[in-house]
Amino acid sequence: MKRSYLRYTVSVVCWILLSTACSVNPTLVKEGERRKVILFVWDGLRPDSVSLQTTPNLWTLSQRGVFFRKNHSTYPTFTMMNSSSFSTGDFPGTAGFYGNTVWLGPSTRQGQNASRSAVNYNQPVFTEDWNILTSLNSYYNGQLMLVTRLLEAAQAKQLKTCIVGKSGAALLFDVTRGGYGIDENMVFPESLATELQAKGYALPKNSPVMWPGITLASNNGSPTAFGAKALLSDGVTSDPTMGKASVYYSANQYMLNVYLSYLLPFKNPDVSVIWFRDPDSTEHGYGPGSAAYLDALGKMDTMLGQLITQLHHLHMYERTNIIVVSDHGHNSVAGDVSLFPLRDIQDRAVVTTGTDSVHGYSVSGDVRLAQLLADNSIVTHVYDGLGCIMNPVMSGILADGKQVYPTQADDADGTVCGKDSMNHQYTTRSFKVPDTLEKDAVIIAANGGSDYLYLPGKDSATINKIINFLQSREEFGAIFVDDKYGDIPGTFKMSAVNLENMAGRNPDIIVSYNFDENAIVQNMKGTEYESMPVNSNRGMHGSFSPVDVHNTLVASGPDFKSRFEDDIPSGNIDVAPTISYLLGLNLPKTDGRVLYEALTHSDVTVRVVSQKNATNSAPVSGMTFYKPTAVMNSNSAVDSGKSTYTINLYTSTVEDSTGKSVTYFDYAKAVRQ
Numbered sequence: 001m002k003r004s005y006l007r008y009t010v011s012v013v014c015w016i017l018l019s020t021a022c023s024v025n026p027t028l029v030k031e032g033e034r035r036k037v038i039l040f041v042w043d044g045l046r047p048d049s050v051s052l053q054t055t056p057n058l059w060t061l062s063q064r065g066v067f068f069r070k071n072h073s074t075y076p077t078f079t080m081m082n083s084s085s086f087s088t089g090d091f092p093g094t095a096g097f098y099g100n101t102v103w104l105g106p107s108t109r110q111g112q113n114a115s116r117s118a119v120n121y122n123q124p125v126f127t128e129d130w131n132i133l134t135s136l137n138s139y140y141n142g143q144l145m146l147v148t149r150l151l152e153a154a155q156a157k158q159l160k161t162c163i164v165g166k167s168g169a170a171l172l173f174d175v176t177r178g179g180y181g182i183d184e185n186m187v188f189p190e191s192l193a194t195e196l197q198a199k200g201y202a203l204p205k206n207s208p209v210m211w212p213g214i215t216l217a218s219n220n221g222s223p224t225a226f227g228a229k230a231l232l233s234d235g236v237t238s239d240p241t242m243g244k245a246s247v248y249y250s251a252n253q254y255m256l257n258v259y260l261s262y263l264l265p266f267k268n269p270d271v272s273v274i275w276f277r278d279p280d281s282t283e284h285g286y287g288p289g290s291a292a293y294l295d296a297l298g299k300m301d302t303m304l305g306q307l308i309t310q311l312h313h314l315h316m317y318e319r320t321n322i323i324v325v326s327d328h329g330h331n332s333v334a335g336d337v338s339l340f341p342l343r344d345i346q347d348r349a350v351v352t353t354g355t356d357s358v359h360g361y362s363v364s365g366d367v368r369l370a371q372l373l374a375d376n377s378i379v380t381h382v383y384d385g386l387g388c389i390m391n392p393v394m395s396g397i398l399a400d401g402k403q404v405y406p407t408q409a410d411d412a413d414g415t416v417c418g419k420d421s422m423n424h425q426y427t428t429r430s431f432k433v434p435d436t437l438e439k440d441a442v443i444i445a446a447n448g449g450s451d452y453l454y455l456p457g458k459d460s461a462t463i464n465k466i467i468n469f470l471q472s473r474e475e476f477g478a479i480f481v482d483d484k485y486g487d488i489p490g491t492f493k494m495s496a497v498n499l500e501n502m503a504g505r506n507p508d509i510i511v512s513y514n515f516d517e518n519a520i521v522q523n524m525k526g527t528e529y530e531s532m533p534v535n536s537n538r539g540m541h542g543s544f545s546p547v548d549v550h551n552t553l554v555a556s557g558p559d560f561k562s563r564f565e566d567d568i569p570s571g572n573i574d575v576a577p578t579i580s581y582l583l584g585l586n587l588p589k590t591d592g593r594v595l596y597e598a599l600t601h602s603d604v605t606v607r608v609v610s611q612k613n614a615t616n617s618a619p620v621s622g623m624t625f626y627k628p629t630a631v632m633n634s635n636s637a638v639d640s641g642k643s644t645y646t647i648n649l650y651t652s653t654v655e656d657s658t659g660k661s662v663t664y665f666d667y668a669k670a671v672r673q
């Protein structure tokens with residue numbers, strides 16, 4: 001380990017000294033003078049975190065180029081969903097890809113993930129993994145996405161492409177691996193892996209899973225390993241007072257180093273996608289606004305500075321368009337703070353003897369929908385693919401100090417959580433999908449800020465019962481239902497937000513967790529409930545909150561205007577068509593548009609047709625609403641004085657002089673009154 005660390009350190013130092021001792025021969029990059037595009041995704045970057053103080057390089061880049069003030073993430077605001085939108089220029093209904101976590105239906109399919117662990121496709125699967133994505137692509141006969149991808153179109157024009165970074169999110173752009181790539185688990189093609197080894201680079205430790213013929217050097221180590229998250233003394237809840245730095249930075253820096261010192265000068269890619277999991281993974285761990293979050297932002301900004309420096313050094317800067325974007329925003333995980341007061345953390349424990357509404361940390365927001373549906377007898381057979389979860393803090397500590405999901409300590413023999421479970425304590429029991437599924441089964445793919453519900457039996461009565469329950473519980477927000485079930489009051493059809501897929505790949509129900517875009521935790525606006533995770537979260541996205549939807553987009557380079565703030569609504573779906581336009585690719589008709597208003601030398605005019613235009617679902621009256629203060633609905637949890645449920649959906653529409661019109665989805669809010 002020590003040797004590999006030294007080697008990695010030497011490697012980093014080497015590239016820091018690129019302009020001197022380890023200088024790359026500039027003649028290597030003179031091949032062609034055509035435009036380059038680098039898409040640099042800062043996962044989960046909130047636009048309100050871009051500032052001269054926090055992210056000086058990104059701030060300067062936005063001042064030099066275009067800052068898109070009204071950009072939209074694609075709903076559900078998950079990472080992989082937005083990777084799909086970046087990659088294709090389409091909404092999920094068109095592209096047919098619904099990651100992060102999806103369920104394929106009853107399946108006997110078995111496989112492996114990127115670290116060679118077994119994957120059972122009868123359970124919902126988490127798609128941030130090259131091996132799982134490759135398997136899904138073969139399951140869909142090479143049509144994981146039903147449309148042409150940007151990198152596919154680039155490769156068809158003989159352009160060189162490169163993906164770098166976060167497992168799954170980067171690979172989705174080049175799922176068939178027609179270009180170069182390095183992520184946290186692999187390198188492709190195999191020849192690149194051997195070249196890198198020959199040049200003395202370490203490889204991601206799991207590279208031999210993709211290339212069994214590769215043998216890692218004895219001093220390879222694990223350059224993409226993450227550090228450990230600081231935890232409270234309960235051993236499961238993250239501790240933002242102790243964890244003050246990104247535990248993902250060294251992995252990101254290693255991959256950027258490979259890109260800057262080898263791929264960029266020696267492979268000279270025309271289109272590069274660099275996707276790093278910060279600040280998102282750090283926000284998940286410690287929450288937006290935490291000390292570690294600020295550290296992650298600073299490190300990401302330093303790496304952007306390294307990228308710009310190296311482009312200058314290689315004489316590529318003037319002909320490179322750099323697009324910095326986030327896939328989604330990010331919220332603090334928290335329920336209604338009037339029900340679950342914020343608390344101090346001291347000596348690795350939550351202080352429950354007092355509240356701290358100014359400096360306190362959230363102790364709520366996690367919800368296990370499978371358990372709610374089961375315990376309230378809404379459905380008989382419900383599964384989410386997860387085992388027992390121990391979550392004593394974030395599943396809710398009430399004002400009186402009691403837990404919403406009490407800790408159960410009665411599983412010494414493993415009858416509830418399984419024999420392999422070493423943890424005899426749990427707060428929610430196991431909901432693994434059985435090998436033989438009942439006809440009335442409901443499967444939930446828990447995705448954080450929104451959940452997918454699949455009903456293989458397609459029973460309308462069950463759909464209606466579930467919807468009525470979701471409407472009645474205040475931890476849930478907007479509900480979208482497969483068009484085939486018709487008009488259901490208090491919901492929108494999936495086609496209303498481009499989620500309905502003609503090939504039938506969409507879930508039966510997509511429900512956003514409720515949110516409060518104005519609530520403040522750790523000095524940052526925005527809280528949301530989330531589906532209960534196996535590993536503790538303090539930050540989440542995926543909901544239809546404006547804080548999740550409103551994300552960051554900055555573009556700078558020879559084809560973009562200078563010092564321009566774009567007030568015209570835009571979206572992640574516009575990135576691929578814009579890059580395609582700049583590079584002269586053949587990307588067929590996309591849901592997104594070319595961002596002409598931000599380009600130099602464009603005669604196309606763009607106009608805003610409407611902004612934040614509200615559409616309301618049909619209301620449901622005569623409702624009883626329940627607060628999220630107990631798993632079981634009861635009279636003591638009734639939110640009295642309210643009886644009507646509606647969803648407000650806000651959209652903005654833009655059209656241009658080519659005749660293209662795009663409607664963006666701003667947010668959708670459940671209103672109970």
Ligand SMILES: [Zn+2]
Pocket residue numbers: 043044078079080280327328
């Ligand atoms: Zn993300």
